[in-house]
Amino acid sequence: MPPAWTLRAWPPVYRAVGQPLPRHFEHHGTHVFCTDAHARAPAGQTMWVWPCDDGHVGVAWDWVQVSRGVVAMLDPMAVLTNLKLLGDAGEVLTAWQAARHLNAIVVALPWQREVHRALEGGGDRAAVPAPRRRALPAAAAPVPTPR
Template sequence: MGQTLWSGESELGAAGVAWDWVCMPYGMVSMVDPMALVTNLQFLNRAGEVLAPLESAIQLNGIVHTLPWQQHVQLALQAPAGSA
């Protein structure tokens, strides 16, 4: 069990998203709760209005789905203690 944080810089400043994960059978890792993402991002609709939390969670899950976070977690879990 652990937490993953992905972050980056843009012309508007730093942005990040974090979530908890858990080890599953056969070495798979999975998000604990896809609705419990933590971020400093704010999503807007086409009219420039802030999206509701549920709509934002859907957008964040779409982003997380594109990240290779599971491979990075699996590599860290396989690394010798103190080297990750």
């Protein structure tokens, strides 16, 4: 699974808040790691992808195991995504304004099941290949560096 922060480099996909939010994301991968060496509480990241007409929308967030069999989002205000939600006047919502809409997506996903599978497997669990990047037009392609 690529690091969740790479979602910021994916091409943005714009969607009006009034439009139904996608509910059919595919599990892209779940990574397990420990954040507290003393308590050894498992934590990690999970990523989900929705292939739509405008490209791929990805959402990812950190999670933590709060007790045996119970996992929760680490920070509901920190959902990473390339989805840009638009308000009534067509403005891009701030992260704070978009948080409740992004959390509605998270709540609808079976992400806790995938996290439990990854915890049982003891490591990374990827299910869907990374979306293909669109090629840049020839005029915008980077110039190769001489060796």
